[in-house]
Amino acid sequence: MRIVILGAGTWGTALARMLCLAGHDVTLWSALPEEIREMRRTRAHRNLPGMVLPEGICLMEDLAGAIRGREIVVFAVPSVYVRGTAARVKAHLEPGQILADVAKGIEPDTLYTMSEIIEDVLAEEGGCPYPVVALSGPTHAEEVAQDMLTTIVAASRDPQAAATVQRVFSNEFMRVYTNSDVKGVELCGALKNVVALAAGISRGLGYGDNARAALITRGMSEITTLGLRMGCREQTFSGLAGFGDLMVTAFSEHSRNNRCGYLIGSGVEPEEAVRQVGMVVEGIHALAAARTLADRYQVEMPIVEEVDQIIHHGISAQEAVATLMGRALKSEIPANR
Ligand SMILES: NC(=O)c1ccc[n+]([C@@H]2O[C@H](COP(=O)([O-])OP(=O)(O)OC[C@H]3O[C@@H](n4cnc5c(N)ncnc54)[C@H](O)[C@@H]3O)[C@@H](O)[C@H]2O)c1
CATH class of the missing domain: 1.10.1040.10 (N-(1-d-carboxylethyl)-l-norvaline Dehydrogenase; domain 2)
Structure with missing residues (x-):
């Protein structure tokens, strides 16, 4: 699968590494170009000591290029940046892409959850044209970055999208369950x-x-x-x-x-x-x-x-x-x- 992770923080980076080592084609994008430049130079992450970023991960500052041709777009920025990131990606999304969110939070003024923010920003007449899957569970990035066994839940109103994300994120170290109670x-x-x-x-x-x-x-x-x-x-x-x-x-x-x-x-x-x-x-x-x-x-x-x-x-x-x-x-x- 071709996957882009938006956000090169602790969690986005640990997931990018895991998905790349599981054989997927992974791009990691950050809103902070200096962060990408540093990771390109060091192949490391300041908050994940000892982790080496596989050469196979493509590090990008260009958002349009990062999203083009990807089958799954993962939002991995902190919750306060999810709305802004969704607004930035809107013009670049392509039909058929599945959106996954791993940020955890509730927007104070709208009381929207993260998937609801994404759906709100991307809504067209008839609703959001992309299926959104929320990935949440007992998952510390520090452990996932060291191949420690982990479980997580893929929640979506779209059972097919949830099943796709379940299959793609499951590997010998991570087991994904689905749940329709988003x-x-x-x-x-x-x-x-x-x-x-x-x-x-x-x-x-x-x-x-x-x-x-x-x-x-x-x-x-x-x-x-x-x-x-x-x-x-x-x-x-x-x-x-x-x-x-x-x-x-x-x-x-x-x-x-x-x-x-x-x-x-x-x-x-x-x-x-x-x-x-x-x-x-x-x-x-x-x-x-x-x-x-x-x-x-x-x-x-x-x-x-x-x-x-x-x-x-x-x-x-x-x-x-x-x-x-x-x-x-x-x-x-x-x-x-
Ligand atoms: N760290 C974990 O173990 C973990 C596990 C599960 C879920 N989560 C959730 O994932 C989300 C991200 O967590 P994290 O640990 O990666 O946080 P983090 O503090 O490591 O993320 C910082 C990253 O946010 C991005 N960023 C900074 N400013 C930005 C901006 N203006 N616009 C867009 N992006 C910007 C940058 O890539 C930066 O590296 C949170 O909602 C967190 O609750 C984290």
Whole structure:
């Protein structure tokens, strides 16, 4: 298959390497020409130490040339750049191309998921003429770049496109499952990052595994309740894109959301914590949308709310913990579930 990856960040680069070694014809494009020039020179990536970029990957700055003749176009830029990237590619797309998104997030003002943003930007009369597939799951780029076993979910309303992406991305190291609950898969991918921030904050405060397990479980309960109100399927939340991704994000040293939370819990100001992490911290970008969705669907999301209080309203992590622990006692399972 001829594939172009848009975005030469950590994830885009790890995927480009994996797909190339699996025998596909891969082009990697970046909006930052200096990034491509550096990778051409070093065949390496600054955030993936030890990884060697195979010679077979074509590195390109020219967007039109990168997209021409490709069968799959993968959006691998951070969520804040997905709309802009979709607008840039619009003029160059060709009939029959499948679009895949691997970015995780929700746009704060529209509340669109990443695939919805792409469909919105590319819409013509009668809707978006390209099938869009969201790829999401417990997948750290650092591990994929070292051929460590990984699973992921390909979610699309177009079963044929999902099956194609499933086949192309599956290899001896990666196993892909399909799921038709696109909204549920994308909601999990965006909101688990907020819970991972909370898990990191708890660790930074010196709390242990009990607190982390509680945050993961109660955090997923918040996300599931919201998702069900939005019409998503319950199994998605206990699946790879749900609990699977939340576990890996809240437990792994590779998770930048977890690491950013840890710094904040240790007393570092949120802005400085993001600077120290040095890569996109999607959980912080997802907070505004999570709060708006909670309001709109009338769902209590106390963990999301307290993380937002810490990041955006100057509440200390200790105060947030006191608020969570002091909430009225209740049943674990909501009456309406
Ligand atoms: N890193 C992972 O392990 C991983 C795994 C699964 C999903 N994701 C998701 O993939 C997305 C990308 O993550 P990442 O880890 O590669 O992030 P990253 O911080 O490594 O990405 C930075 C890259 O974004 C691109 N970029 C920078 N400015 C841009 C601009 N103005 N316009 C377009 N592109 C620009 C550049 O190629 C840059 O290298 C995120 O939504 C993330 O949640 C990441």
